Amino acid sequence: MYSIVSTAIIQGIKAVPVSVEADVSSGMPVFEMVGFLASEVKEAKERVRTALRNSGFGLPAKRITVNLAPADIRKSGSGFDLPVAVAVLGALGCLEGAELSGFFIAGEVGLNGKVQPVRGVLPMVSGAKERGISRCIVPLANRSEAQLVTGVQVYGVESICDAVQILRGEHWEEKQPAESSDRNTGEARQPDFADIRGQYLVKRACEVAVSGRHNLLMIGQPGAGKTMLAMRIPSILPPLTESEQMELSEIYSVSGLFAEREGLMRVRPFRAPHHTVTVQGLTGGGAVPRPGEISLAHKGVLFLDELPEFLGQTLEVLRQPLEERCVRLVRAYGSFEFPADFMLVAAMNPCKCGYYPDMQRCRCSQSAIERYVGRISRPLLDRVDICVEAPPLAFDELNRAGDGETSEQIRARVMEAWRIQKERYRGENFSHNSQIPAESIRRYCALDAEQERYMEEIYRRLELTARSYHKLLKVARTLADMEQSERILMRHLTEAVCYRSLDKKFWERG
């Protein structure tokens, strides 16, 4: 007898449909699996055979053939166990009356027949819905993410027996997963800008950076509060739209990080990988790539602390995603695309000891300072629009009560700035000031004669390059938008000059 079950495999963050066919015929008693299988999928037959026997379904001495179609996609991952088990049961005739084609099934099984969670259930279920499947059997632990897809009946199963009951249409009572105590993690108090004392300059820079979606670099002595500031940036980013929440949830589902979260990703992510992170850890990697840190920071903040300590090569790979807002990885089995639309926030010390340019305390030699800064790649620095210093806090400020604005107040202004930009760039393929291409700069960042003169003076005095000049104009555009000013004014230019990126000149003092 023959049966067929729908499941899926994750490629990138998309689900590709896979059918599991099983056939039982007389012949040598063999359990055979074919269909371009990775070794964890080949092992499924041992797990399935034992799990079925322990669930009360002994396999007869017949030839069982299982095929995973389409045969040209390499199958990997452990999610095929449950569909294979169901397909075999179907072929054995144990599921009489079941309408297998109306179900989507995914899950790993243990030898005792228990169903274990798998990665990527959310995109799998939404993919199934697109194909017109309305009933999904997923591991109980993955049920909450599967339920995010509306219009689909989701069954969270604990064992093969549960699945059989559902398929047979028998009465089956769904278990409620233990209500987790921190169900409301999404509403838990987020770090807030009001907690920060002093650092007016950096706070302002954060607001400017977020308003125009500029990348930000903070330079300051150890303990100045750079990390604390960076952690609060997501709190002033406008709330995620529903489709962004869904996209983000899919990324986290594929990464197997969804269970920690419970519910849709409503908060913008903040990712701070350690500086020993590898290229693969950052961009995503593996034979079948999984999302890396930059994709986990999608629509949120990627914070790189101690920027010069990162390996040069790892930083270089950020260049393409920063431009294209996604990362494309090519492997032997195909190319995979992960969204990576993140805001880069980096922090560094000005030198190894951290006190430069305070020469009374800095112990570094000139060459040591140059070596330290030289480790950051210029092309990456070129993509940072705003660069700002975070001086250490004076003692009296430490004891002063937090007097700053709350993130909520700042966020309201940011949203206004975003709205202005969205309106202005309606017909364009970009939506923020930081993304204005070079050829449109003159159109969107027009200057009058006096401003032109000033910028010429600045261009010469600071020995700017064409790129850094454009960055100044884009930041000035953001500053103008923050004041809802149609034109860029002189004060916007002068402030933008204060946020200019590190120029080489300043590290080389005669």
Place this chain on the structure above:
Amino acid sequence: MNYGYWLAQADGISDRVRRKLVEEAGSAEDVYFLPERSLKMLAGETVAERLLLAKKNDTEADYVRIGAAGISFLTPEDEAYPARLRQIFDPPYALYVKGRLPVRPDKSVAIVGARMCSEYGRVVAERLAHCLAQKGVCIVSGLARGIDAAGHRGAVDAGGVTCAVLGCGVDVCYPRANERLYGEILDRGCILSEYPPGTQPRPGYFPQRNRIIAGLVDAVVVVEAKERSGSLITADLAIEQGRDVYAVPGRMHDALSAGCNGLIRQGAGIVSNIEDFVRELGVWTEGEQKQSAGENLSLEKEERLVYSCVDLRPRGLEELLQKTGLSMPVLAESLTGLLRKGVIREVFKNDYIRQC
């Protein structure tokens, strides 16, 4: 043939031995033509052999080559050899000079100090050199980063004479960052060294060249120096050679002033005011008083507020934001106004000091 050059090129002989030989034989030429036996009696076996070995080298061709490169060669026998240098304990036998050696007898002052100096030190060194150079004083220093470079810079900007003593060949610019300054010094004064052209810098050479700096001048001013600094070696050598030593005082916890304050404790002169110092040197001429900038300038209200918060210690943006209580756009605009009026200077990104 230049016999002095031959003597200077002979390897493995100290300057002291060279001077002794010349003294006893009469001149470098006499040393050259001494018969082997008398040479051995005079100089001893080893030195004599080394001298004879040097005769085999074509030192004359070398001499012509460095001459063609614009480098002159001096020994104490030459008239042009700096008189002050002859008096020191261990004058260099050979001196390579690129550019024009200042004519005697002029006043000269060494301005020395830390490589990694503070902005305050840099400004003081530059102002001091500027004032002195205007009065015709030759500024001598070592072309290192920091204070040395600021001293040269002040003299060059004042159109005065300055002289750099290197710890490498005179045709080697070390550090490379001072390449522009190197050229400007050559236009206005000279670069000199006791090491043959082409010699690369080595740590051991720098304390040696400090004795030449101290030897060339009437007074040494240490602008900024940490507790253990090469500049203090220069100061010690200057005292040994009977030169005056001055130090620019600093605050008591500033690491970069520890050396200077130590010198003052030991009895060095204090440079507490540039004009007083110039008077003390005896080169003060009553005349044009430099008006201090800022006071009779027309500044906007905010600009005046910002200006009042800026002094000779670099102030960062964050500090200015807190002190003035202005918002970032207003502060940025005021700073730009002040910068364009030339009353403040941005010494490091977003670090401002008063221009003086």
